[in-house]
Amino acid sequence: MTGATAGRPIVIGSGIAGLLTALCLAPAPVLLVTQGALGDQSSSALAQGGLAAAMGDDDTPALHRDDTLCAGAGLCDPGAAGLVADAAPAAVAMLSRFGVVFDKGDDGSFALGLEAAHSRRRIVHAAGDGTGREIVRALTEAVRATPSIMVLEHTSAEQLLLRGRAICGVLASGRAGRFVLSGRSVVVATGGIGGLFEDTTNPVECWGKGLALAARAGAVLADMEFMQFHPTALATESRPMRLVSEAVRGEGAVLVDETGYRFAEALPGAELAPRDQVSRAVARHLAEGHSVFLDVRERPGAAFPEMFPAIASFCHVAGIDPLHDPIPVRPAAHYHMGGIAVDEQGRSSVQGLWACGEAACTGLHGANRLASNSLIEAAVMAAAVAESIRSLPAQPLVSPERIEPQRRADPAVVRPIVSQALGLIRDRDTLSHAISRLSGLAAEDDAALVGLMMAVAAHDREESRGAHCRRDFPQTNKHATRAMMTCSEAFLRARELGSRTGALAQSA
Template sequence: MSRREVVVDGPVIVGAGLAGLTCAIELAPARCVVLSAGALSTGTSTGWAQGGVAAAVGPDDSPADHAADTLAAGAGLCDEAVVASITAAAPEAIEWLTSQGTRWDRNPDGTLRLGLEGAHGRRRIVHAGGDGTGAELLRTVVDAALRLDSVTLWEHTPARRIVVEGGRVTGVEADTPDGPVVLRTPAVVLATGGIGGLFSHTTNPLSSRGQGLALAFRAGAALRDVEMVQFHPTALDVAIDPMPLVSEAVRGEGAIIVNERGEWVLADPLSARDVVSRAEWAQLQAGHRVFLDARTTPGPRFAELFPSIHATAVTAGLDPTRDLLPIRPAAHYHMGGVLVDADGQSTVPGLFAAGEVASTGLHGANRLASNSLLEAVVCGRRVARRLRDASGQSPTGLPPAELVENPVAAITNAEYGARLDAPDRRQLHQQVRRIVTAGAGVLRDEAGLRRALRDLQPHLDDDTGLVGYLVAHAALRRTESRGAHTRTDFPQVAEPRHTLITLDDVEGIAA
């Protein structure tokens, strides 16, 4: 099938979640193309987020306090300047989302209702629809983007390669239902989300397999701290793949974690996520089961506070007011990613990243709860402002041209998903999930990581296998235990340092 070329006079944004669409909205009236791998509003972790947006908007709170909690959770790998900057921008981010139409949960007097989550010293989690914050934010930005003439949305169009010529970005190759296309542009923004789909137990969409990391890496960009994977300690263990998430906010309302004997798994259920996950993992390895006990608190208020979680539990035959909820740690968030500066610029000129795919320095070794949606909004807007300020310049010398509509044939999301995830691809994906989980799960050691690298070596031409390999490679290089990364053979903490990986560090990788 022949490959078409389309020259665009604005950036191409890869990913239609919160970070990508926020960037597109903030760019207006400058034009852009947004590529969504599936149908709009599907396949993105944004819509699944139950927590909320962390912001110091309460009368007893301050951005400095928010920053201090973020630094403590980040276990020595946060960039203090970045943390200070993003937490300071949080209140204005809430105002911006409000202006876009977000319907926040409010108290009777109209003030924002604030929740508490693990490792936060204050109630500073702003929710929308109880545990449906992500869905409401996704609705907000999708609706806003669709209202803008400057935003062209291409659905069912996964990006396949970043085109780099003369050391800088000149375009992006993508697949459409009508065939491959090259979009010629001087700027590409990656907003592709995380890597949870690489693990057998995850709360992320299974399509979240690190596609953005693979695109950036093959383009020559540096990746940072990709070994840092946060495992959420309260994934509902009811044989559903991906696993339903039980929000941190449930523990914020008083629920506790126990084993089948009713014994507390750890003294403080609101400890940082890595602490809770390791405590649970120890129980599971010892042959116990782990449960969330919400029968007393929030008890009768569970359905009111957490309607989505309540509905999922009921569907699984559980009543949170009467039953213990079986849980286990599951891959939930990736702190590592494409190394970027304060404006989202990667080490490859013209290649930007925002949201979970980026490593900004906010999260360090362990993300503080509800900082991810905040980062997506703040950094998505900052990338847009950087690009908007540079509008009118054409570093590649490409002539400007009108954007064209994507001539997408009539096709359902399920049909296109089946094309992209044929039986052989599904088999490879499941194989990679087993390898990565066994070698680079909650607890890691040299033998397991080297086994994972050996087993993944034959699959480096596949993006899924490549990203799994990079995670294991970085985890092997970090010979310490820090934040979400635990090496049983190196339990001590060493001097703080980052793990950087480029094409030059790994043999056998095709650009």
């Protein structure tokens, strides 16, 4: 495809990160590529809790930063935490200008919620528990109304094209077949990887396509082992699993078992302890043969349907009346703290490639994301990415050195391997077995490549920290640092581990 699209910055993905990046680039021409219809097939619209921002009189960006660092279990990038916390209030104001209607009190101030590991009420929300849906609605309407943004719907990015070590375009496919989009600036905003897990709150389409694209292009990926599990997904057969927001616990709901025993009360912070701790407590109680429920009957009580209309609605669809019956819950894969390693401007290690949102890894989240930091990070970094691209001098278009044969991606094959090895509790033997299976698939399968990079990183982190919990290494290693790797390094490490396993087997 040439002509009007040639040379425009190319944004891949139409969740909050992609939509807002395109809007922040306006009025410069930009091309927005989305696999489904605009705003569909992203986790953004499913987000319930809101955006963390120091908006209250008793709050400051410094407190927000400190809470972020504490939740991240020692692996956050302090610079990224400070940048996002400082920029968060302005990002909320920017979203308001784009038409997002946030919930406010009678005095016109933001209605601020409380979530786990926050020391203040600082969660800005919209439509009660419909924050993501409201933001996607407003940004989608804004994109549709912006003449400089050309949208290619039902179009999949298949390969990042290179000339030397620099981006020169994207190989895409749509209803008319494969075609080349020429451009020297590409933004990956494709969301997370929850679709690689059997139990997830993410759309099944979100299996890490953008990470695979970047990895095949030689980009460095970071923190791949850290997958956050949400402790309170609605325990039904629906996929994606419906999320019962942490904000419900922030309003006083408690976790109980079939006897009414409040088993999480002993945790520091009880139900509002960091998510990794609450998730493991729920998983342990389930493993002991109990059922687990979230009880909203006393608090927030009768106000629950008004405060959380979406959750109340899908509970009723599942045959549950939250005002009379506790809500059955269990942990589910929810948010990936890892991704394409980027700097404070969203730039990756590949010239001309930026990443934003859950596909990126700024270092903000460390080993355990602070609740509601994801949407605000996407908003802050979308503006930063756009500013970085705008500052670039014009460059002539060039042709790619090669176009690869089309690779497959079969998340259904990868899903049981990843779910078993990279769940809440991990160990060397299970991870080694997963690496062996995934390495045989990853050369030709993009979903297997993402799973392999996660498994290698998890195998090599011989400690327990945040969302990464090792049965065989229960202690935290105070000397451990963030793990970064390329696709080639992951394959090399997998071969080394395979050779070692074979040698050990022969010696035995």
